[in-house]
Amino acid sequence: MTHLRQTATDPILLAIVQKQLDHVSRQMGWVMTRTARSPIFSQSHDFSCFVGSRHGDVIAQADGIPIHTGGGGFAIRAVLRDFAGRIGEGDVFLLSDPYAAGGNHLPDWTIIRPVHVCGNLLAFACNRAHQSDIGGGAAGTYNAAATEIFHEGIRLPVLKLVEGGVVRDDLWRLLLLNTRCPDLMEGDLAAMLGSTRIGAERLAELLEKLAGDAATVLDAVLSHADRSMRSAVASLPDGEWEGQDGSDTDCFEEREVPVVVRMTKRGDTLRFDFTGSSPQIRGFKNSSLANTHSAVYMALSSFFDPAIPRNEGTYRCVEIVAPEGTVVNALPPAPMTMNTVYPAADIVHACWKTLAQAAPAQACAGWGKTGYGLSSGRDRRGRVFVMYHWGASPGAGAVEGRDGFGCMGQFTTLGGLSLPNVETSEAQFPVRILKQEFRTDAAGPGEYRGGPGVHYEAEILVPTEHSIRGEGTGRPSGFGVNGGGFGAVGSFETSEDGGHTWRRLPRYGVEQARPMRVRILSAGGGGWGDPARRSRDAVQRDIDDGIISPGYAQKTY
């Protein structure tokens, strides 16, 4: 066992400080959910609060969505780079641009508030949050037709939004002028400022108490995480493995968009080299460097013990090589708003595939990729509505000891965004949902099977604009591991004659639709292990439950 004596830090103080830092980041989250205006924060929790060190390392991020893990350091370091020597007390910074300012994608705006104690810069309190609208070619930040980042909204370099405690009015007006929802943005920015102010106050209290030990203790928090991850990594055998995932569409046409990664493990270090991945693509599924790092970190932290802390120390033992001009490190002006979902999911899957070879027992099978869309228009009272068909979420992949979850929200949040009730959707939107039930024979087979996904059908009662995201409808996406099989591919169709004739939809795009019926079969998750080893009881239960048919069971199990 490694002892903390090595760090020369009081071990009890260290334990308390680590928990307190997590608590401060959570508390910033409470303030955010309580004060933000847009439902995207209070209900979907699409934001992350984190604490940074004076060097720009994320030290605590207890309150965050998985695909934000580890991207925050890029933003703090951009502030340190662009404002070196000019970071004063009472200043607050704002940024978003993934190319110029360490952002992950344009809709995520990051507020970075320095924390000074006795005149010394010691830490940062930060909040990264998805804005409701930032201009660009489509309302709501996702423009599936974008071919350049300029089509996706306003780009923010590192800005000094607050100078010496005073908000810069000129900048504030510029920001509000570039959104379709200035009221929401004003409220949300105020909430972000408020949450980081509380965070900074609590950090200052803590750091004052630590006095001269502050820097050492914060470093020790990072090195504890470093040691934790290294000991997990060291448990893998040395070697090199390759994994590949990716897409079969660039949003405009069917084509291969591979994400290839070669993982090298030596001692207690890991290297992920993405050489060989697809060149950047025309559509908005290109990744920024910050987002690619986040995706690799998410793959690691979801693979190893979730009790290992997730700060920047955790990933010191990880080297990432992402060649410029590829889909995992695009050059301007490639569009990239979709990247926190795709290619993030492809990156996590590719990394999981390499890890699965190194440690088969811990392998994670792939989650089905999404194949839903959103319907927007005006309801019968003339009010604008936007409805995501979340009810058609895919099945998750299996791991040893558990079957895949049947129908689980957004993979890159690890299911952190919850699914709506049918009754709520029908009360809110001009829609009647006809079916949401597990698919039969769709779960990836295995000793532990994947999640089956669902058969979802809904009648949309008014004309709508229908935006399509058919990532999981081309070919099976929930891969199996250790002899487990793929979950079934998804499909996405519409009918304008009450379900008599159906039309397959393009993979991505926007259509104007009359009242219609939507039918989505969501993709199944992959299986873990040889189906022949599945317990007979479990096979029988699946037959009794109708998750698999007797004929399929005969053939597969």
Added chain:
Amino acid sequence: MTVVEGRLRIGVDVGGTFTDVVVVDATGRTWAFKSPSRPADPKGGVLAALDVAAAGLDLVRSEMLSRCAGLIHGSTIATNTVLERKGARVGLLTTEGFRDWLEIRRGQRPDPWDHRSPFPDPLVPRSLRLSVGERIAADGSILRTLAEDDVRAAAASFRRAEVESVAICLLHSYRNPVHEQRVAQILAEEMPGVPVSLSSVVAPVMGEYERGSTTVVNAYVAPRVVPYLRELENALAAEGLGPRLLLVGSNGGAAMVEEMALRPVQLVLSGPAAGVGSLSYYEADTGASALISIEVGGTSCDVTLSRAGKVAATDQLDVGGSAIVTPAVEIHTVGAGGGTIARLDAAGMLLAGPEGAGARPGPACYGLGGERPTVTDCQLVLGRLKPGPYAGGAISLDLARARDAVRRHVADPLGVPVEDAAAGILSLVEQTIQHAVERVSLERGHDPREFTLVACGGAGPLHGPATARALGCRATYVPRLAGVFCALGMCNADVRQDHVRSFPGELQDGAGDSLAALRAEVDAMRAEALVSLRRQGFPEEDTATVVSLDMRYAGQQAPIRVEPDALSVAALKEAFEREHARLYGHLQPGGRIEFVNLRVSGIGRTPGLPMVNLPPSEVPPEPGEMREVWVDRASGWRSTPVFAGQALLPGHRVAGPAIVEEGTTTLIVGAGEELSVTRAGNYLIPAVERAA
């Protein structure tokens, strides 16, 4: 010789390990007793506990029961049935096309990162989740009539599968229950004698997953819980108990067996929710109206907030992974108790909890086989608990074992003295409690500095003052009967039933009668509440109803609860905006305001417990002994006065550091603090003004 005077109120709180009994006589004097619970024979356990109490009062059981003016019971039986998965074999009927919401669970997992942990199996397997043709729209209109043959076919399947209890949850039944009612009629013909739970009765609110899950839990526990309640009531009546047996529900209020039998799912917080009765009992004696209680037992700490006599409420509970939406006291529970285990992680970081040692093997110092250091071991190492007989002599605390556990597992690996390790572990646990208090206060828009912290449970008073200091609370208050907080609360519980109905609609200005439908609905609910109270024997002057509404801005998901002064557009808007501003710090000028649910609480007032104020003592108290106690990091070991609780009388003041030993708990007063004994004989430690 104990002499009880007049009629008695008796609270019986059955926990996992112990059953607590509190008896209050007509003069307000209180007695507390503990006896082991009998999970395999719950009725026998209650009767045995009553024997212990009667013996302590020099009475026999039947004599005590015949003098009883009210017997109120809380039990973990419903919760344990769910947690231990010992409920009935349930069949579930859903609307065609929607068999799976119980298993999809809206995709919600407690910790997204921990994706390797499976969901618990659904309480009803898919093969017993059958659907019937029918459809009701969101506005309550019937889109497709009920296919009655489907119901009969499902009943036949259920009979073959030997289903013991049926749950029905059809889409939008909260708006229009006719199909559920018809299904229930058919089932009564097809499956006579099998209990049926209707979602439109159990939890008539929007959201098929939460409403349905609640209904399933109700069906799951009913055949295990209801017979027990009936048998217990009969046994007590046979022994001379005059009044009807009352049970405490999750909302902290009491109800008769017949009322509870309609919706036994309301019993899931039966024990802990009774703390509400204690908070209202002690409120006057604390001298404050803003209270946060921390009840620390062997494994966990329950935190509850109460302000101006109103306790924070919720209707979103989770028991063993099952969502339950019935009105309940909001209790935030964290893994911090006497049995909480400390350890180092693989990279040498000190952690305390959430894992605990339970009652067996328990802390290392119990000498029952526990080897790892717990919070109780640390208290013993630091001299705050005394070696030797503990918990009424049931256990003996062994200091050497405690020191050894702390040294081997924490102090030596970290390279620190045993005292530092023990104090460090306690600091970590107190930090967990502190964060839990912030969660129920700060996160809900309350400032903990305005509150008095009520420290209770056997282990709470040793953590209270440190927690209050860290949060800047106004004072720490420790009831002398801290160890039986909930059983005492039962004696002070009103009868209370919360009725909820879904009422989707919009708050509109102008239109003259826009609220007519709402008022009619509220009147109907009030009438229903009053009928129920009359059934339970309350004369009109002892009843009250409280109306509240769940409201939100259009587009928001989560509504907030509003208690308007009147049912007018202006009053509703004012009340909504006031609460929204308090919770969220802003309003949406011009935003549309929606109704979600109507709520009517029917309250039957029981005679409140009299608080006995004693005359102040003229004679200063004497400590029973001086003991070496490790006070804090600055003070280290100090010879510290230890007072026996019975030596401390109203008006007494004790300067810290000091220890007070009560029958069911121990209290520490920090250096620089001063404890005073309140008029009712409880303990108050005000915050010390600190230099800025």
